[in-house]
Amino acid sequence: MIPEFFHYEFIRFALAASLLSSITAGIIGTYVVTRRMVFITGGITHASFGGLGLGFFLGINPLIGAALFGVASGIGVEYLSRFRKIREDSVIAMMWSFGMAIGIIFISLAPGYAPNLMSYLFGNILSVSTGDILIMSILMVLVLALFVPFFRLIQYLTFDEEFARTSRVPVSLFKYLLAGLVALTAVVYIRVAGIILVLSLLTIPQNIALLFSNNLKKIMFLSIGVGFLGSLLGLIFSYAANIPSGASIIFCLVLLYLIASAGKGILSSMKTTHPDS
């Protein structure tokens, strides 16, 4: 079954998308998880649904609308977080549901039926096109262009932003650039995992990696590896059981997380058990 699996072009495309998503989401997700902005990212992803609906309504590529809404809300939240009086989590919840509401309104106003709405909600890695691969590649290059030269700066400003601000470095500029990339990553990988599931690509591999390391760089590399393994297993599972790929990938990632944390628990209990006790 496995050799025939790799024979199809759509499978090869799906594998390329898995690799690209593992690298991009591995790096961006590490930023999201360690900066504790998982909820913000959920808000951004769901707010982008508004742009998706606008895209359907205007008859343009819905992902362009989603990208605009996503980046605007990502940078907007980053900007609002500067004001202490704002309850950030409440604002995110509003943005989250407001984006969904706008999306639903536009889709209901749009002429005809939105045929592939389900694929945006739940994703379909098996329908990835050459254009999608190109966009994913460009995004990966952008992410690497920010994280490779500026890795330590990003690490330090994520750890202690205020101290970084006293160090004569453009902290706000980098926070906005990162917010933009987080939003773009979430939107681009809607194609793979869908609005509802994309958050897990950015969080589960990282939380597996965090079980084993306190070194940010190692966590990024581990997340990339774990993400790719999860996607691969998910694809095979999806193909074998004939179930939607997005759900199957997430299922495999969570399974990996459970195995990893159980494994870690056994390892650490072995370490603390003394043979003479």
Place this chain on the structure above:
Amino acid sequence: MNLVELKSVTFGYNDEPVIEDVNLAIREGDFIGMIGPNGGGKSTIIRIIMGLIKPWKGQVMINKNVNIGYLPQTHNFDNRFPISVLEVVLSGLLKLHGITTRVTKEDRKVAMEVLEKVGMADFANRSIGELSGGQMQRVFIGRALISNPQLLILDEPVTYVDNRFEQELYNLLDRISLETSILLVSHDVGQIVSSVRTIACVNRHLHYHPSNQITKEILESYNCPIDLITHGHVPHRVLPTHHS
């Protein structure tokens, strides 16, 4: 040479001034103790010097070539952030290396020496979140020291730390003060008066006292309600009565 100069600086929150018309010059060789009650504006002045807040009024002049080592009063970070003690100390080099900061072998060596100084070398590879409050404080003092600053600003450095390290810290500062200017903030005058050379009392206004000989009367005339009684195991000297 003035390293830092504040001229009639005013700042507050919600239309209510916290500090008013503050003047302060920090020169090479200074060892200033900044004292004053809670909420008197000490940390506000420090945060203005560090560029974290912009004053409503007045001028802030920071000598461009001066490298300032800084220990904030409070730390706003996630205890579970994956970062080792060694790397936290290395982050103090950010302002020297700039946005493309890299870490060299030499940097690591210097960071280990700094950790040795603050008694945390054995913890170099531990995660910062595993440490106690006092141990964290030592690491953050290390972060302030690693860039070998010309001016060291410490905002309540002995919070959380035990008496033994407190004494070690004051000894360390005595040594550092031979080649580095220091601004030491404390709400407790008794702790710092034997180390510092001059005193700044902050209670909305700043009164500069060009010696460390300070009495209750002087503090009262500055409207700086501070307890002069020393407690803990801090060695202190009894100061002669100050006649003005």
